[in-house]
Amino acid sequence: MSDRAPPHALADAASPPASARRAVRGLLAVIAVLAVSACAVGPDYQRPAQDVGTAYGHAPEGRWIPADTPPRDLPADWWTLYGDGVLNDLMARMSQGNLDLARAEAQYREARAALDSARAGLFPTVGASGSMTRSGQGAPQAGGPSDTYNLSATASWEVDLWGRVRRGVEAARAGEQAGAADLGAMRLSLRSALAQAYFGVRASQLQDALLARTLDEYARALEMTRNRMAAGVASSADVAAASAQLDQTRAQRIRLGWQRAQQIHAIAVLLGEVPAGFRLAGDAGLPAVPGVPVGVPSALLLRRPDVAGAERRVAQANARIGVAQAAWFPDLTLSAQGGYRAAEFASWIMTPARFWTLGPTLALSLFDGGARAAAVASARAAYDAQAAAYRKTVLDALREVEDALVQSQALAEEQAARDRALAAARETLRQVTNQYRAGLVDYLSVVQAQASALSAEQASLDVRAERLTASTQLIAALGGGYALN
Template identity: 60%
Template sequence: MYRRAGRGMLAACLPVLAVLAGCAVGPDYHRPAIDVGAAYKEAPAIDGRSKGANAGWVPARPADAALRSDWWALYGDPVLDGLMARLNAGNLNIAEAQAQYRQSQALLKSARSSLFPTVGASASVTRSGAGSGSASSDIRQYTLSGDVSWEVDLWGRVRRSVEASRAGVQASAADMANVRLSMQSTLAQSYFSLRIADAERRLMAQTVEAYTRSLRTTQNRYDAGMAAQADVAVSRTQLENAKADLLALEWQRAQLEHAIAVLMGQAPSSFDLAQTTSLAAVPPIPAGVPAQLLQRRPDVAAAERRTAEANAQIGVAQSAWFPDLTLNAQGGFRSGEWVQWLTAPARFWSLGPALAMTLFDGGARAAQVESARAAYDAQAASYRQTVLTALREVEDYLVQLYVMAQEQLAQNNALAAARESLRLTRNQYDAGIIDYLSLVQVETTALNAERSALSLQADRLIASVQLIAALGGGWDDSALEAAQR
């Protein structure tokens, strides 16, 4: 009869518990609002003013394809493609981020486990005695029991915890994507810097050969009495300075090669990158619109998910004001004789709810709620700041690429003029019209123009990589939905 009464009470309570379990205290999350504008400030600069300048990016139009996750393929460099594949497989920063992501997934599973009952079992044998001599007694008791305990999530504490952990997993997935994008961007920038260093080395090697011939010619003219000894000294100084510049490029390239090796998770001694004469061009990059950064920048997505996590923690803190309801059930067998252990008379069971509530805590719960609200406000401000920083970066690289494109046109004109001036001056020197010092000045100007052109080309390539990274590198926050599973 008692068992039937206990079952009836439990059946009557279940609908009430189901209704209460639908409640979840705390504020529901809404993404913090921020005005990002309808278009980039620097985007109109390409219309009309930079036609034919190859500014390095284009305004987004409906027919334009968005950046892909393998954005480095835009540069058409198979060596870079291979390095990126090795980076994604071997980079240790990416491996660390992946481990942290798996850790956050485990925390989510742990939070979800609180939604389910806890089931346990135990078995024991005890032996006890009393009295002395012939009056002593020896008592043994065998016990086998199982128990079930379930804390009913009346006020949504567990669900808010799961919500916070789910947002934490998504933030960790975005962090992992951000680390991967950062490493890819660093590799591309290092690679292009190395290729420019190779081009500068070829230029300086050719310059050393030209200066060596000039020194030989000047020495012969001096021996013939057609040049002064000062011309020989100037020619030798010019040659030695060029050799010094060539040696400086050696260690600069070596350091870039070492950096690339570490990015791929290799010891520098086991990596070597052969020289090539090819150099990538700056590709057109669809700039998109500011609103897309909220979905395509992994660092922005991570900050937004952490804001959601902080919001859920407010509900966790507020649930401490309400009582906890725990349902406990236990049953088993208890007997003093082994043969009677599993018989009906040895059975026992218990079933009942437990309600617990803190009545006084000296303001601890109020302080926890206040702390959770302050943490949310701080994270919301951090999210907005991350968005503004992302917008600034894109604007910076847009105007940088535009101005560099104009600068490249002017630099190409200056380089062509310097080469022509050097050709004419060299002819005048060979004809004996001018002295060697005049030729040296023109040669120095031409060399500086050549190196400036290479340096500007490197800056444009690096700025294009930085713009791609600032636009999110083809990442999309739709990946976060799968990350929480």
């Protein structure tokens, strides 16, 4: 007698019985009805209301931006407004090498993976397993051990009747968008820091050149004073005053040198490079202060990455309320299992060895000691906290823009006053020097005029650098060309 199964047996093994097919069709009909009637519990999200005003209180009004400048948005590469090729190159290098930016990008990828994980809950889970066991019982004379071969496949799906999974996906999506905003905020912060450090180095280089010229002038003045003392028309006190002024200026230049070196080291770290091997190319001086398009306050809600991120976290907290509320309702899980189980490997896939199960499971917690109520209360409290944080972030953003506008306008006016003071100090020094050579005043008057002229030169350079820094801070406060997709 042959051990081979008849053809009809193999066909029966390959297809489920009629009762199973009817059960599957009925189950699919139930799933379709449940899917159509399913709803998501919890509040639907609405962005918290926040008054931002219609215009900034310190809008330029043509005082430091030309009045005929057409309205425009900040470009994504806003640093190109300064027209500095070295700065453009540094920005490109920082995007590739900055380690803080690399960390923020990794955290964003983590948020995207969390969204993909949450979406997986919308789909059924399918698995397969195979095993072989050998077992025995009682004394050896009762019978030898037996073998069991098993091959099965399982499928289960939690019907999202109450929207728990969908609210979870909604929360994860908002978290992913918040992560994108955090990445944008990190980019903006690092670029702003790089631009400010760069302008600081350029201003320091100009200060160094000024001090170098001043030292040459002071050295010539000291030599002139010594010659006058040798001729009997100047005193030793005049020589001492000239020598002290020269050494004080040398000390200023030394201090300026190590401060500039530290700024260059900071730029190297921003680029992700070793400070010892970094060199800043060129000596481009300070660029002109660009006109920054301010726009309207409501644009901050989309252009500020920290504001956009705070708003997305409110949406995330809102969705988690629905996740917590869904725990009050029963979970419906549809599961199916089928396979073959036999004592002999040769008859593993025969019809008599086939088995299958199919059916729903309904589970509901009847008593949990208040855990679900506490979870809902916690989710609502978390939402309120995020909503308050969002409103505070908006107010802080408005304050930063207003502060930057006030500072920029005041520095523009101060620049004009400093330039006038510098012109007057230079003229005073010229006249006092001529008077000293004519013997009309003592050298102390020359020292005072020289100190006043140097101070005026340094103050004028400082204001130029501060104006560039203020413009960078204004761009960062406005969002730096960022927009939430």
